[in-house]
Amino acid sequence: MIRGFMGLNAQRSFSSMSRLGNAAVRSAVPDLHTLKISTNGSNHLYAIFKLHNMPYMVTKGDRVYLPFKLKNVQVGDKLKLNDVTTLGSPEFTYNDNKGIPQDAYELTASVVEITREPYYEVYRKKQRCRRLKTFPVEPFQTVLMVDELKVN
Amino acid sequence: MIKGTIHQTWSRSLGVVSRRSYHVPSINKALKTEYDTINDYGSYKNNVFTHRLPESTAQQSPSLVALHSRLNLPSKYSLSTLSQALNLNINDGLVNNFGLNTLGKNLLSYYVSEHLLVKYPRLPMPIHNVAVDSLMGHETLHEIGKIWGIQVDSSTKLDKYLSQESEFIKYGKLRFLSEQQKGEVKESGVHELSSQESKTKIDSSFISDEAQAYASAVRSIIGGLYTHTGEEATKKFIQDHILSRKLPLEEMFQFNQPTRELVRLCDKLNFAEPLEIRLIAETGRLSAHAIYVAGAFCGTEKLGEGIGSSIAEAKTRSVVNALMSYYLYSPLDSEGNAAKVPSDKDYKFEGIVGLGDVSI
Amino acid sequence: MPVKAIAKTSIARNGIGAYIVPCHRISLQYCNWGGSSTGLRELLKTGRLDKLASEKKGIFFDINKKNGHPTASFHYNNDTIKTVEIANLKPSEILAKIDEHSQRSGNDLFKFNHKVLSINDSVRGIWSPLHTPKSHRHKI
Numbered sequence: 001m002i003r004g005f006m007g008l009n010a011q012r013s014f015s016s017m018s019r020l021g022n023a024a025v026r027s028a029v030p031d032l033h034t035l036k037i038s039t040n041g042s043n044h045l046y047a048i049f050k051l052h053n054m055p056y057m058v059t060k061g062d063r064v065y066l067p068f069k070l071k072n073v074q075v076g077d078k079l080k081l082n083d084v085t086t087l088g089s090p091e092f093t094y095n096d097n098k099g100i101p102q103d104a105y106e107l108t109a110s111v112v113e114i115t116r117e118p119y120y121e122v123y124r125k126k127q128r129c130r131r132l133k134t135f136p137v138e139p140f141q142t143v144l145m146v147d148e149l150k151v152n
Numbered sequence: 153m154i155k156g157t158i159h160q161t162w163s164r165s166l167g168v169v170s171r172r173s174y175h176v177p178s179i180n181k182a183l184k185t186e187y188d189t190i191n192d193y194g195s196y197k198n199n200v201f202t203h204r205l206p207e208s209t210a211q212q213s214p215s216l217v218a219l220h221s222r223l224n225l226p227s228k229y230s231l232s233t234l235s236q237a238l239n240l241n242i243n244d245g246l247v248n249n250f251g252l253n254t255l256g257k258n259l260l261s262y263y264v265s266e267h268l269l270v271k272y273p274r275l276p277m278p279i280h281n282v283a284v285d286s287l288m289g290h291e292t293l294h295e296i297g298k299i300w301g302i303q304v305d306s307s308t309k310l311d312k313y314l315s316q317e318s319e320f321i322k323y324g325k326l327r328f329l330s331e332q333q334k335g336e337v338k339e340s341g342v343h344e345l346s347s348q349e350s351k352t353k354i355d356s357s358f359i360s361d362e363a364q365a366y367a368s369a370v371r372s373i374i375g376g377l378y379t380h381t382g383e384e385a386t387k388k389f390i391q392d393h394i395l396s397r398k399l400p401l402e403e404m405f406q407f408n409q410p411t412r413e414l415v416r417l418c419d420k421l422n423f424a425e426p427l428e429i430r431l432i433a434e435t436g437r438l439s440a441h442a443i444y445v446a447g448a449f450c451g452t453e454k455l456g457e458g459i460g461s462s463i464a465e466a467k468t469r470s471v472v473n474a475l476m477s478y479y480l481y482s483p484l485d486s487e488g489n490a491a492k493v494p495s496d497k498d499y500k501f502e503g504i505v506g507l508g509d510v511s512i
Numbered sequence: 513m514p515v516k517a518i519a520k521t522s523i524a525r526n527g528i529g530a531y532i533v534p535c536h537r538i539s540l541q542y543c544n545w546g547g548s549s550t551g552l553r554e555l556l557k558t559g560r561l562d563k564l565a566s567e568k569k570g571i572f573f574d575i576n577k578k579n580g581h582p583t584a585s586f587h588y589n590n591d592t593i594k595t596v597e598i599a600n601l602k603p604s605e606i607l608a609k610i611d612e613h614s615q616r617s618g619n620d621l622f623k624f625n626h627k628v629l630s631i632n633d634s635v636r637g638i639w640s641p642l643h644t645p646k647s648h649r650h651k652i
Binding site: 296 | 514515516517518519520521522523524525526528529530532533534536537569570571572573574589590591631632640642643646
Binding site: 058074076116 | 526533628
């Protein structure tokens with residue numbers, strides 16, 4: 001159960017956020033007309049979304065490097081990012097720490113690459129043991145491309 | 153010494169004469185065209201025998217099937233058309249992509265110029281042309297063809313026989329090299345220009361045959377999509393693959409006399425007040441690294457602002473910023489969305505038409 | 513001419529609009545005799561590889577028989593070929609390798625120490641001390 005996104009692909013659906021009692025879903029859609037007008041047709045718009053409670057500030061066309069392998073997704077999947085706390089234009093910011101209602105914006109990302117970080121080794125020293133323990137590390141990395149970002 | 157000068161001018165003028173930049177129409181001999189009289193265009197007939205690749209054969213080409221599904225093409229798009237789009241050879245007995253290429257090129261130029269004209273109506277003509285090239289020029293289409301994973305069929309018949317490669321694989325590859333060209337031994341780091349390539353040579357750059365072939369294949373695939381699925385799907389495809397690319401418009405401007413241009417522009421727009429460039433702030437002339445902020449103003453309206461390490465630099469930057477913000481303006485509709493393009497559903501004109509370029 | 517143009521090619525953004533899998537071809541090489549190819553041979557025999565190939569429709573699989581240890585070569589659309597040793601691996605491990613490498617882009621692995629990589633201009637711009645009112649500016 002991942003907090004922060006759900007899959008858009010029909011054949012493979014993911015957990016939706018609404019079940020977790022997101023306060024934003026219950027509240028009414030805010031009027032973001034002023035914000036929208038100042039974004040030059042959503043060209044100058046940024047959003048801060050949260051994934052696993054970690055904020056990421058993105059604009060359209062950005063690549064998000066996640067230092068882990070996102071569960072149950074494959075390359076090419078489209079994700080709807082549904083935990084957005086901030087939307088901003090050059091002049092205005094709309095912020096709601098509980099999450100902005102999903103109808104107010106559209107933020108999708110596609111999984112572009114699932115790869116690894118370069119290989120490195122981690123050394124651990126134990127007490128009263130003269131040898132170093134060596135651990136090979138090659139952690140996973142998931143790259144998302146912000147596909148669509150606009151204020152509705 | 154005089155002789156030397158004469159010789160130089162001669163060779164220079166010869167160089168100019170021998171470069172033909174205009175198109176000379178000529179009949180392609182390979183098509184074995186016959187006609188009653190040369191003026192009677194209706195009687196023109198190509199006698200070269202060509203046939204379409206049977207669908208059953210095309211289905212056996214794994215590279216072709218993979219390309220079809222990689223591009224997410226609809227099942228209506230037949231594999232034989234896709235294979236045709238990849239064929240540039242005239243003489244191999246199979247239909248080539250000439251017609252599809254023309255169709256695709258027209259579709260592309262329509263949707264690209266429509267997009268640019270509506271989104272950036274005030275773009276000066278030279279920038280507009282370069283922007284069109286940036287989205288659908290041969291270099292870009294070559295890159296797109298590479299991204300699509302199209303491979304060149306570069307092995308000879310003998311190589312194929314020796315490596316026991318299935319004959320069907322080549323139907324999913326880009327075929328533009330003749331059997332003779334494939335057989336040529338290549339020296340690494342050396343590229344011999346073909347006659348076509350040397351025609352396109354400007355300074356040290358040229359358009360390679362491969363780039364042309366890739367571009368042609370990409371255009372033909374778009375043309376094929378139109379023939380099978382119609383306009384709506386083609387438009388979506390062009391939007392997804394071509395118009396979704398990032399267009400670095402800000403980097404395309406090169407101003408010679410920006411201040412003069414801005415003054416002319418203000419005249420053209422009938423601004424009541426004269427253009428003034430004012431200093432907004434500075435760190436102090438005697439500070440270690442002086443920084444100035446200048447603004448281009450028209451009365452109380454600030455047109456642009458620029459930061460520079462000298463007053464002249466700040467002034468120029470402010471003027472360039474003002475010009476850029478004028479030229480790169482994109483109109484919005486009443487809802488605050490980007491203005492619709494004419495090919496959209498229930499299109500209503502909400503954008504603007506540019507006033508044309510200024511002259512200095 | 514008031515303004516001259518500088519030719520630039522547009523920048524590809526795979527994943528916006530359409531997504532094209534960067535890995536377009538996987539060549540698997542096995543030996544019919546050697547013990548290190550047992551895993552791959554079993555995959556080929558049981559048809560599990562066919563199943564994988566039919567799941568990954570955009571990728572062209574080709575299988576070669578050649579002496580020596582088995583390898584898997586991944587051809588990416590940036591003209592790189594990555595060859596992976598699959599000697600002495602179990603069938604499931606080979607499938608995992610294929611699955612992993614087919615989802616890569618073919619670029620060199622790199623550690624990105626930030627969260628977001630952007631080619632767009634910042635929406636808010638850069639803060640400037642010279643744009644605060646004169647009375648609030650820092651005085652030396």
